[in-house]
Amino acid sequence: MEVNGSSSETIEVITAEPLDVVDLLSQAHHPGAGAVVLFSGEVRDSNKGRDVACLEYESYTPLAVKMIHDILAEAREKWGLRVAIAQHRIGRLSIGESAVVVITAAAHRHEAYEANQHIIHRIKHEVPIWKCEYFSDGAHQWGNNCNC
């Protein structure tokens, strides 16, 4: 593992493969980090009273990749993070699968928590990634905006 906080550069930030949360976490340890925060956004079985069968995500990948790298770099700088990792899945996901993972490691927990929330907020609201909900009754609906 690199010790300058750049280990996340080698992680594919958009992937069609299932996210390996444990493997990602294993890459987030750092001798200068006393706090590691991991957020995993997972597919819920209902939304606004409707049963959800599965979700599908798509992205405009060239721009999404660039934006996620920029967001991570800004967060590393602002909070002095030792490690900042994000990975978002695209394609069809079943209930309980992880759609997005953000991991932040810092000297202390305050920075790690705050940076983690900042990163996931920006990924949800700014990065060109979209969610389509498929409901148990056969209907589907693209998310116009994040409602979480």
Place this chain on the structure above:
Amino acid sequence: MKIHVYAKLKDYFSPEFELDAVARNTDELKLRLLEINEEARQILDSCRFAIEEGFIDHDHKLKENDTVIIIPPSSGG
């Protein structure tokens, strides 16, 4: 000019298509798209536009051989 659309915009347009009409900027492009499907007005008003890896402003000068990406509001996570 090539147009790529994503997510909810695919309910109104083909995912990828060629636009023969002239659009000098994204304001004009929006008008051309509304001529194809007027029902897309609301969603188009909330979209951003991009070329390759960067967003473009409404006065960015479009070229005939550009591929313009139309980006609805994000809903990742």
